Ligand SMILES: Nc1nc2c(ncn2[C@@H]2O[C@H](COP(=O)(O)OP(=O)(O)O)[C@@H](O)[C@H]2O)c(=O)[nH]1
């Protein structure tokens with residue numbers, strides 16, 4: 001069974017480009033349009049030279065929602081359904097963002113995936129694209145990591161890359177061929193180094209359903225007082241995170257929790 005690796009991030013960050021870069025082909029559609037072109041999650045299999053198979057999931061972009069406050073609920077729900085669908089479990093999340101700035105929506109996506117959906121059980125790495133102009137792409141991380149830490153973003157690993165080959169030269173080569181090949185090695189090395197050999201199984205996120213039950217007490221099945229306390233604690237924590245860190249209103253958080261439970 002291949003190990004599932006999910007790439008997520010805003011539209012236009014370079015997710016599809018990085019899937020192609022790692023797989024060494026052009027199977028994932030790349031979009032220069034603002035809306036992006038990946039509507040649902042698409043798997044791309046890659047057989048690594050180390051003998052391991054990976055399944056890279058190119059996902060819909062999580063765009064900023066109304067007023068730029070929350071990631072779009074639809075995109076979140078789609079991603080959550082994907083996670084629930086992956087019965088072999090998840091081995092790695094790759095958060096893709098475009099240099100130079102961490103946008104608010106990126107921070108919220110990070111929190112949502114790492115702390116709320118995966119309960120910190122799956123390693124998350126960052127791939128920063130758009131660094132072809134740097135003399136030393138890797139240096140970018142060391143010059144900027146402080147601002148990530150300030151926002152509570154502590155990735156398990158990082159790769160500073162160029163996800164494009166750039167313009168074609170007259171002889172058929174491309175301007176950024178060197179950076180592109182270097183980036184491919186860095187991305188694959190990051191995946192090989194950080195993926196979970198024992199994938200995290202999605203049924204554990206069952207608790208999200210419980211949030212809904214707790215939100216709508218009358219529908220809840222019978223539980224012992226202790227169980228109820230535990231469920232309530234987890235639910236309050238999750239809804240608290242959705243509201244404080246993802247800047248959702250309580251009503252939005254409950255609405256999302258309800259949609260997730262049926263996704
Ligand atoms: N300059 C530059 N452009 C990139 C880089 N990575 C991707 N792109 C371009 O950014 C646009 C969006 O990329 P895409 O992979 O479709 O982003 P996605 O929406 O996250 O899948 C495309 O025009 C890519 O060619 C990069 O590292 N540098």
Ligand SMILES: [Mg+2]
Pocket residue numbers: 015016017029030031036037038058
């Ligand atoms: Mg795409």
